[in-house]
Amino acid sequence: MDQKNVRVMAPATVSNLSCGFDVIGLALGEPYDILELELTGSGTVEIAEIRGCSTLSRDPRKNVVGAVLRAIAERADNGTGFRVVLEKGIRPGSGIGSSGASAAAAAFAANELLEGIFTPHEMILFAMEGERLASGAAHADNVAPALLGGITLVRSYEPLDIVQLHVPDELWCVVIHPDTEIKTSVARGILDKHIPLDTAVKQWGNLAGLVAGLYSEDYDLIGRSLADFVAEPKRAGLISGFHELRAAALASGALGAGISGSGPSVFALCRGAESAAEVKLGMSEAMRSGGIAFDAYMSPVSPAGARLI
Amino acid sequence: MDQKNVRVMAPATVSNLSCGFDVIGLALGEPYDILELELTGSGTVEIAEIRGCSTLSRDPRKNVVGAVLRAIAERADNGTGFRVVLEKGIRPGSGIGSSGASAAAAAFAANELLEGIFTPHEMILFAMEGERLASGAAHADNVAPALLGGITLVRSYEPLDIVQLHVPDELWCVVIHPDTEIKTSVARGILDKHIPLDTAVKQWGNLAGLVAGLYSEDYDLIGRSLADFVAEPKRAGLISGFHELRAAALASGALGAGISGSGPSVFALCRGAESAAEVKLGMSEAMRSGGIAFDAYMSPVSPAGARLI
Incomplete structure (x- = not known):
């Protein structure tokens, strides 16, 4: 049929x-x-x-x-x-x-x-x-x-x-979406078209570390690898209160945090549901003190993508 | 004592x-x-x-x-x-x-x-x-x-x-060391100090692929990831017959091949001892037709580093 x-x-x-x-x-x-x-x-x-x-x-x-x-x-x-x-x-x-x-x-x-x-x-x-x-x-x-x-x-x-x-079982993600809009074209245009080789090496050292951390389920390594020397230094300024939000995530126990895509959303990776709840709370408090409306989400990494409902 | x-x-x-x-x-x-x-x-x-x-x-x-x-x-x-x-x-x-x-x-x-x-x-x-x-x-x-x-x-x-x-069990390495010397300072000096962001992205996509391939023991993925958009295009010219040598490695069944460190040695990764032997033979033949003296080595990736003997 x-x-x-x-x-x-x-x-x-x-x-x-x-x-x-x-x-x-x-x-x-x-x-x-x-x-x-x-x-x-x-x-x-x-x-x-x-x-x-x-x-x-x-x-x-x-x-x-x-x-x-x-x-x-x-x-x-x-x-x-x-x-x-x-x-x-x-x-x-x-x-x-x-x-x-x-x-x-x-x-x-x-x-x-x-x-x-x-x-x-x-x-x-x-x-x-x-x-x-x-x-x-x-x-x-x-x-x-x-x-x-x-x-x-x-x-x-x-x-x-x-x-x-490979995705470790306990990997959770928190996302804060501030009620502002960044055009992808602006976030792209702000990036340098050439980057120092040294910077590229630092970036790919971390990416290799992230992939190794995912496969070996080494949450500390995942956290240490969540550093961005390329886009974040340029784009952070587009997101009001980004540094405070990232600091709040880390202070609340996140493995690491950064800009989601070209922003303005900010993500944090966490180990387990309890930690994610703490991080969501900590980041939400930081947002409230900044006075910008926002949505907050938390979930494990979804094993499924598009699907029938 | x-x-x-x-x-x-x-x-x-x-x-x-x-x-x-x-x-x-x-x-x-x-x-x-x-x-x-x-x-x-x-x-x-x-x-x-x-x-x-x-x-x-x-x-x-x-x-x-x-x-x-x-x-x-x-x-x-x-x-x-x-x-x-x-x-x-x-x-x-x-x-x-x-x-x-x-x-x-x-x-x-x-x-x-x-x-x-x-x-x-x-x-x-x-x-x-x-x-x-x-x-x-x-x-x-x-x-x-x-x-x-x-x-x-x-x-x-x-x-x-x-x-x-993680190192897959069957991962072998062949190295051809041509009897020529490249000074690391020359091989370094020849590199661009800045690289296009697009090139960096291609490079770190492959590095992430290599690490994923190692952990998942996906030999094809390891091979596909052995591409170099940064150093090899600059350094290949320092190694007489590099392209022929790399082509011989791939034609003999290597997963991939490239410059070892800053050269002049050329490495190939292979799956298993038999394949490594074929690749060593193929690369050696290519070297002989180039008329430059060389040493050839093959071994599995060594699980041990420095040790007592």
């Missing part, structure tokens, strides 16, 4: 994790986007409704979900069309992969309706078309964990090679 | 492994340096004899082993002195950690004679004094694996943090 409707979710994601600029991403338990997709014979993509966000365009040529589904329809049989209802649980411009989650949900849902004709690798490539529309660059560090779950590495773009890293 | 004499060995090492510039090192089974050390009450360091190499100074202020032992004598009880006989199995300027092996052997031997008063971390710091003398920079990417064995990561220099990475 051919299925004509699916309802899927895809989680928010934290990319970079301090030392893994542009290559590492981690799937959260919450928040997430929900997407209802209907397979039609119209040959077109229709975005019927977007809930939870008034700023996104319903024009499929200007919408992340539209970009993904148009690319898929082009590859599928003649006449393949989709009708979408998107429920945004992740605010755009938050730095926790809002466009990536929508794109991943769209690719996953379409693949379900098309009876699983695409590999995970192909789904990532389609979802990257959404990122290309959203930010001008078809990056994979959010869509890969949003689709696959866990912690992913983009080892290479040419050819695309995504590696799922 | 106090021991007054020890005889130790420390292995050659391959640093960088293509993507891990300045942070990764691997211990070989052969070649190695042998060091005989006697504890004296002279308060001085005497280098009695150096076998196998006529170009190294016996002046302890100008010799790697002297630099290490002088630093140790300074930290030990008043009157602590050493008498050394060094047997060089690794030629200086080979790119496989000749100075690092001598320095590691000296630190290890002295610690044995001083009844193990130093931690491995301290031994590495002492051995780094030898590297400071040899190359002007107290780097740890050769002395760490020469002391500890296996594959090591220098996650950070400030503070020094050495991580021993």
Whole structure:
């Protein structure tokens, strides 16, 4: 029996994790986007409704979900069309992969309706078309964990090679999302196009340490490796109170903390639920004293990415 | 009973492994340096004899082993002195950690004679004094694996943090050492002091892939990750026939290949003894057609570093 409707979710994601600029991403338990997709014979993509966000365009040529589904329809049989209802649980411009989650949900849902004709690798490539529309660059560090779950590495773009890293059982993530917006283009533009070789060496020493820490479940090593000599020194100034927020996370027992994606969200990694709760509390207190509204999330690293609900 | 004499060995090492510039090192089974050390009450360091190499100074202020032992004598009880006989199995300027092996052997031997008063971390710091003398920079990417064995990561220099990475059972290394010398200072000077951020991202994607491959014992991933966008493009021109040699390694079944340290040695990683033998043969044939004399080595990654013999 051919299925004509699916309802899927895809989680928010934290990319970079301090030392893994542009290559590492981690799937959260919450928040997430929900997407209802209907397979039609119209040959077109229709975005019927977007809930939870008034700023996104319903024009499929200007919408992340539209970009993904148009690319898929082009590859599928003649006449393949989709009708979408998107429920945004992740605010755009938050730095926790809002466009990536929508794109991943769209690719996953379409693949379900098309009876699983695409590999995970192909789904990532389609979802990257959404990122290309959203930010001008078809990056994979959010869509890969949003689709696959866990912690992913983009080892290479040419050819695309995504590696799922081992995730220690007790690894939790806290995210504070201040109610401000940073445009990815601004956060990108502020970075130096060349970096000192010495700085690059420090950065990749830490990234290698992070990966070793994940596999060996060495939480201290994970924490020591969460240092960013490339993006954070430039971007911290875009996030009001960043240093106080990071200090509060560490003082509350976080393994480490940094900017999620291009911000303004700030993440902290923690060992276990109790520690995560303390860190969420400590970071929330620091935010309240700063007077900026915010959302706070905590969850273990989500082993699952996009999935049926 | 106090021991007054020890005889130790420390292995050659391959640093960088293509993507891990300045942070990764691997211990070989052969070649190695042998060091005989006697504890004296002279308060001085005497280098009695150096076998196998006529170009190294016996002046302890100008010799790697002297630099290490002088630093140790300074930290030990008043009157602590050493008498050394060094047997060089690794030629200086080979790119496989000749100075690092001598320095590691000296630190290890002295610690044995001083009844193990130093931690491995301290031994590495002492051995780094030898590297400071040899190359002007107290780097740890050769002395760490020469002391500890296996594959090591220098996650950070400030503070020094050495991580021993997991080594897959079947990982073998082939090394071709052409009979030419490259001065580390020349190989360093040829590198750009700043690199494009895009290039750095490619490099650390591969390094993260290499570490993930080591832990997950994914030999294909290890091979795919052995790419160098930073040093190899600059240094390959210093090594006559490098590209042919690398191509011969890959054609013979190597997982990957690149420049060992700052060259001129070229390494290849292989899966298993049989494959290593094929690769050694293929690379040797390529060398012979180039008409440059060379030594060839193969061994599994050595689980042991400096040790008593």
